[in-house]
Amino acid sequence: MRGPARHGVTTLDDVAARAEVSAMTVSNVLNHPERVSDATRERVSRAIEELGYRPNRSARTLRSRTSNLIGVRVERSRGDRAALLLDQFLHALAESAASRGYHLILCHAAGDTAELTAYQELRQTTAVDAFVLTGAHRDDPRLRWLRDEGVGFAVFGRTWDEESSTPTHPWVDVDGAAGLGLATEHLARQGHDEIGLVGWPSDSEVGEDRRTGWVEACHRLGLPARVEAHVVDEFEAGRDAAHRLLQAGRGGPVPTALVCASDTLALGVMRALAERGLRPGTDVGVTGFDNSPSAALTTPGLTSLEQPLADVAAELVRLLDAALREVPPGAPAGTGAPAPPTGTLLAPRLVVRESSRRT
Amino acid sequence: MRGPARHGVTTLDDVAARAEVSAMTVSNVLNHPERVSDATRERVSRAIEELGYRPNRSARTLRSRTSNLIGVRVERSRGDRAALLLDQFLHALAESAASRGYHLILCHAAGDTAELTAYQELRQTTAVDAFVLTGAHRDDPRLRWLRDEGVGFAVFGRTWDEESSTPTHPWVDVDGAAGLGLATEHLARQGHDEIGLVGWPSDSEVGEDRRTGWVEACHRLGLPARVEAHVVDEFEAGRDAAHRLLQAGRGGPVPTALVCASDTLALGVMRALAERGLRPGTDVGVTGFDNSPSAALTTPGLTSLEQPLADVAAELVRLLDAALREVPPGAPAGTGAPAPPTGTLLAPRLVVRESSRRT
């Protein structure tokens, strides 16, 4: 027993005094219950309960060098794009994290370099055990840095260069190809036979993934995949692209439907349709990606692909948790080799609304 | 000088050794620079720089009982409403917090009771100095609890019961009445003379605030404020309300424009207009509130009121920071009484789009 708490906060010692054991035993009940006899554990647990004891995170962190904090960067969201779904994602992540005893700490950064600095600071001040990244890309310096530093992390989004070789870190992603496949098939069922794509520039890995789904679905369906535009993810870009593709005199075939790489683009396309006096759904089928709030709230409603963000978040936390629990270098041979970093691909769900329905 | 760091992390002692001073002096350079002579400060600062030293948060927290962490709850966002702007708000908050040396820690909670539990846990584990709340209401149990606990907090959103008496806590809010005033005046300038309101139920304090702006603007303009509906903040509710108000045979006057308490309602109204073959803007003027992404991305664009979220966040952090720095009980009389909790009301900005323009 050490001295009683001085600040009105109950400490390990208070519990120990109450349960008439040493502080160490209380600590063991919390962290290594198997080391404590049933009777003692029972008694200590009751004392913990009665005193409403909660271990002090800072002390624990200081001692054990793990904070149970997960760092997440919040990006500046752009008002001109359909919601990044960041709030949904963050909520899901916070929930999953809480269920495993972690908390989320936000990390704000202006640019990619600043992000590294921010990670570094969070890391050096011992505030964070691991990071969740979003939107990593080929040769992402963040991945390199995190790997070099030996910091735990998991990524929402594949990094394509890793796929071929051995994956070096855990990731979770939504299957964009499957998504555009669903959208394309759905439009074909509505009778469309010239389905175009409004996608992202070809240096976007996510964009290429989604494009693949469109191409392959068209092949499967025996339809041409020949009308396509590739533009940045902005409303105006989608609008302009649609005007271009729908122009009769431009030489190529005129699409009767357009699948888009994002809701932002799809909403731009719908603006263009309105300007041309065409009705989404009836005249030209349109689909988006993300199922952002705007998809449900615009008129007519926009058919889109919903990302299973709750599942993504749960899986990310699961991966991190597994990695953090992994026995550090020198693990007993009997426990078997640690599982290699894994990736999980989750399927999006098609939400059909008026923009793709022929009435 | 104590022993060197054992984990490859540079500590205060490393810096002290390098600068040939005691650890205490380094600490003072960081936390009370005025106590240290210029020469020493200079030398220590250089050592800090050279070693890339960052103080360990846990140790600091453990000792000083302040974590520089601000707790924020992330609510479950509903896909059927225009973005809660939570991501924009969180980003701004994280940025403002960082500029004053704070970090944000997320707090997930399912309900109001769970929220209190979550606050309590974060508090007891010494993980947070203060909280930022959103959407507090009359007799909010959270406010009561936080006040009783003596925890620092600031609220986004007024709590109306406080306004009349002495405010007991700092708040920041956006002036909803001014917002609907702007919208109403704008519509009047477009030639509308029967401007209706689609608002929230009258037990909503925010809703009543916004309604006031509409009523008063109508009075100022010499227009009637007699057509109104009060419904929950959902798309379908807005749609139904518009159908009801626009029905010619219902007895009352038929509005030529509708100001709405939210973008969600306004987008529902626009759906109703489409269903009645009416064009937003040309036939019936419509305005929303929040300037959510959907407002810009829907067709025609929705006129809305942009909330100055960056300013709100900055002010919230400023208030918290001031409160946290405030000298605890027993402050020297010379410093004057601490400023009473203050509130700040910020003006929204009208963003005009097609839904309110007569072309």
Place this chain on the structure above:
DNA sequence: CTGTTAGCGCGTTCAA
């Protein structure tokens, strides 16, 4: 202005 002492609350280590 600078240094010494002590200890925040907890978990690792090792002995009983």
Place this chain on the structure above:
DNA sequence: TTGAACGCGCTAACAG
């Protein structure tokens, strides 16, 4: 299975 000593890295309180 349980406990005593110790120290994680830092800063409050005081002494010089």
